[in-house]
Each structure stands twice: as structure tokens, then as C-alpha cells.
Amino acid sequence: MAKITENTRNEVRETVFSFFAEECEADKSQIKDATNIIKDLDGDSLMFLELIEIFKKKFNLDIELKTIGKYAVKHPVETIGQLIEMQLLIIEHENRLLELDK
Amino acid sequence: MAEDKPAFVFPAFISDYREDPSSNIPAFNVIFQSYLNTAAACTDEKLLAFHAESNPLIEDELLNQYLSYIYGCSCARVLLNNGVNPGMTAGYSMGIYAALFIAGSISFETGLLFIQKAYEAIRKTLLHTHYGMCGVIGLSENDIGEIVLNSNLNLMIVNRNSEYSFILAGDSFHINVFVLKAREEGALHARSIGVTIPYHTNLLEEAASEFSKTVFTADVHSPGIPLISVLNQVRIDDIALVRAEVVKNIHTPFNWLATQQQMYALGISHFTECGPSLALYKNSKFISGSGKFVKWNTLLKLSFRLPGFPDP
Numbered sequence: 001m002a003k004i005t006e007n008t009r010n011e012v013r014e015t016v017f018s019f020f021a022e023e024c025e026a027d028k029s030q031i032k033d034a035t036n037i038i039k040d041l042d043g044d045s046l047m048f049l050e051l052i053e054i055f056k057k058k059f060n061l062d063i064e065l066k067t068i069g070k071y072a073v074k075h076p077v078e079t080i081g082q083l084i085e086m087q088l089l090i091i092e093h094e095n096r097l098l099e100l101d102k
Numbered sequence: 103m104a105e106d107k108p109a110f111v112f113p114a115f116i117s118d119y120r121e122d123p124s125s126n127i128p129a130f131n132v133i134f135q136s137y138l139n140t141a142a143a144c145t146d147e148k149l150l151a152f153h154a155e156s157n158p159l160i161e162d163e164l165l166n167q168y169l170s171y172i173y174g175c176s177c178a179r180v181l182l183n184n185g186v187n188p189g190m191t192a193g194y195s196m197g198i199y200a201a202l203f204i205a206g207s208i209s210f211e212t213g214l215l216f217i218q219k220a221y222e223a224i225r226k227t228l229l230h231t232h233y234g235m236c237g238v239i240g241l242s243e244n245d246i247g248e249i250v251l252n253s254n255l256n257l258m259i260v261n262r263n264s265e266y267s268f269i270l271a272g273d274s275f276h277i278n279v280f281v282l283k284a285r286e287e288g289a290l291h292a293r294s295i296g297v298t299i300p301y302h303t304n305l306l307e308e309a310a311s312e313f314s315k316t317v318f319t320a321d322v323h324s325p326g327i328p329l330i331s332v333l334n335q336v337r338i339d340d341i342a343l344v345r346a347e348v349v350k351n352i353h354t355p356f357n358w359l360a361t362q363q364q365m366y367a368l369g370i371s372h373f374t375e376c377g378p379s380l381a382l383y384k385n386s387k388f389i390s391g392s393g394k395f396v397k398w399n400t401l402l403k404l405s406f407r408l409p410g411f412p413d414p
Contacts, residue, residue, distance in 0.1 A: 053388075
């Protein structure tokens with residue numbers, strides 16, 4: 001289980017904000033934790049998948065996509081802030097993510 | 103090798119124009135309207151009711167097929183008119199007709215005829231309209247196979263977009279069951295596609311046979327630029343192969359992942375999607391290779407500044 005430091009949290013936030021600013025051709029300063037990914041940024045599942053792949057490489061994560069998918073069914077992500085929190089949980093728990101619900 | 107020219111790739115039939123990259127490009131609008139007028143005169147004048155902001159023809163599969171074709175041909179023609187020539191081409195699923203047109207293999211009108219006759223043959227030979235297709239992202243091919251097997255679903259994978267993105271087709275009830283099961287099993291995305299035809303399945307073999315009567319009597323030429331088969335990734339370079347590809351494309355699964363990788367292997371370093379969506383552009387991020395996609399309108403804008411093919 002990885003320890004989430006302040007540095008990790010900041011890196012995840014920066015990566016997520018930069019990613020959506022570039023992908024959605026949005027002004028980064030206008031993206032907030034409360035920004036709705038689909039309604040406000042026109043985001044989609046391929047972007048979510050791409051972001052997961054970025055974090056898998058960046059943090060050398062051992063996690064199956066379907067584990068994230070199963071978790072997301074119970075914990076739907078709508079906003080940038082929720083997405084950041086989920087990414088931090090993925091980094092922290094990897095393939096044990098679903099054990100959080102037990 | 104394809105020098106440093108881009109590959110023009112053409113998406114399948116699309117009814118959603120919300121990502122339309124052509125808006126506010128006068129050169130596109132002029133050509134699109136010209137093709138639209140020709141198509142309306144050849145096929146159905148209802149096409150003239152189209153406007154991208156709120157596609158009023160969205161419920162009509164055949165009209166939408168014409169529109170996707172018209173749109174793809176228009177995108178490619180605008181690029182050609184601005185000195186951007188393709189080094190290769192391929193058509194995703196029914197995008198084959200626009201790819202053939204831009205390769206000089208068929209006329210614009212023959213492309214319309216193929217779309218019409220394929221659709222008529224399918225409607226004539228399919229037993230009912232309770233068929234569908236769906237896309238699933240985030241599951242492996244094995245995961246999908248297990249769902250299909252364990253739930254006794256009469257479905258087949260008809261295309262692999264990338265390692266974790268697939269298209270399935272078959273009975274519409276089974277499609278709906280699969281979508282629910284796939285979500286339960288952790289798919290990041292699973293959704294039915296708004297069609298009632300199980301393209302690329304053996305359910306369309308009889309339709310393909312009927313359609314072949316049109317294809318084998320139509321005026322077809324050898325492609326003037328390399329055209330890559332999405333069915334087996336070989337180069338289609340003569341009339342017989344063109345005819346065979348058009349017929350087989352109706353009832354045979356394809357592999358977009360392998361097709362794009364093959365184009366990389368043949369020296370293509372840049373792709374552009376000639377269509378109203380960014381579906382192939384987005385999907386390309388999950389296909390390993392040295393090339394990259396350039397948005398159609400970006401390529402067009404760059405072509406105004408640089409002679410020949412611009413380096414994006």
C-alpha cells in the first residue's frame with residue numbers, strides 16, 4: 001500500500017488539471033474541483049481511460065482496469081475533485097481497491 | 103514507404119455532429135453543400151434538411167449513412183484542394199466508401215449507390231430489425247468472451263479498436279444484456295450503438311451476396327493511393343480486390359487496431375480523421391506506434407501557411 005504524501009496529492013492534482021485543460025481545450029484556471037467532467041468539459045470514458053494509463057505508468061501501478069470499473073460503479077465520479085480522490089485511492093490501494101467496500 | 107504524407111482515415115456512420123470540427127470553415131461548407139445537393143438529387147431530397155447543430159435526420163439510418171459519407175468526402179476534398187495529399191487511406195467499417203472515393207476507385211455517385219444498395223439488401227434479407235451493436239471499453243477480449251459464454255449470448259466481437267476497446271454485434275436483446283453484464287464486470291464504458299443492423303457479422307452473408315450484384319457491375323477503378331483493408335490489413339491495389347473488400351466488409355469482422363498499426367509499419371507518421379467526430383482521433387491514443395493523429399481542421403489551418411504537407 002503506497003503512502004499518499006502531500007507531494008503525491010499535488011502531483012495528481014496538477015496532472016489531472018493539466019490533462020483536462022489540454023484534452024478539452026479549456027482554460028486551466030477555469031477548472032475547479034467542482035467542475036463537472038461531462039457537463040462542463042465534455043469529457044468521456046476514453047479520457048478517463050487515458051488518465052488511468054498515465055497514472056499507471058507514472059506510479060508503476062499494479063491494477064486491472066476492471067477493478068477500477070467495478071469500484072466506479074459503486075462510487076461514480078462526476079467532478080474533477082471526485083476524480084482526483086479516486087486516483088489517489090487507486091495509487092494507494094491498487095488491486096486491493098475493492099477491499100475498501102468490504 | 104508513404105513518404106511524409108498523412109493517412110486519410112474515414113469513420114463509420116455517425117449521427118452525432120456535436121464535435122463537428124468543420125464549423126465556421128467556409129471552404130468546407132461550400133464543398134459539403136455541393137456534395138449534399140448532388141446526393142439529394144441522386145438519392146433522397148430529405149437530405150437537404152440536414153444541419154449540424156441539431157441533426158433532424160438522426161432517426162433515419164440510411165440518411166445518416168449518406169451524410170457520413172458526404173461529410174467524409176467533403177473533409178478530404180477540402181484538404182486536397184489545399185495541397186494536402188494523402189499517402190494512404192483506410193475506412194473504418196462503412197467508412198470504406200469515402201476511402202474508395204478519395205482513392206479514385208469509385209465516383210461520388212457510385213459511393214452513394216453502394217450505400218443505398220447495401221442498405222436495401224440488408225433490409226430485404228434480415229429476418230427482423232431486432233439487432234444492434236455496442237461498444238465496450240475497459241474489458242479484455244477474454245473478459246468479454248466469458249460474459250458472452252456464461253450468459254449464453256448470441257453475440258460476436260466485430261472489431262478491436264485497441265487492447266481494451268471492442269465493438270460487438272448481434273441480437274439487440276442480447277446486446278442489452280451484455281451492456282449490463284459488462285458494467286457489472288467493471289467495464290469503464292459499455293453502451294449500445296444506435297443501429298438496428300448487425301454489421302460485420304455472418305447474419306449479413308445473404309445481404310452481402312445480394313449486394314454483390316451491384317458491386318460487381320459498378321464502375322470501379324484501381325485505387326490511386328494505397329488503400330489498406332481493415333479486414334486483413336493487406337493493400338487493396340486492384341479492381342478485383344476492391345470489389346471483394348466492399349462485399350466482404352458487410353459481413354466480416356474487422357480490426358482497426360491492426361489496421362492502424364499496419365499503416366505505421368508502412369511508414370505513415372500522421373493520420374487525420376475525415377469525419378464529423380473525433381472517435382478515431384481519441385482511440386488512436388491507445389494504439390502504440392510512432393505516428394500521431396492530427397485533427398482535420400488543424401491540418402487544414404496549417405495547410406494555409408505551409409506548402410505541401412505541413413509538419414504539425
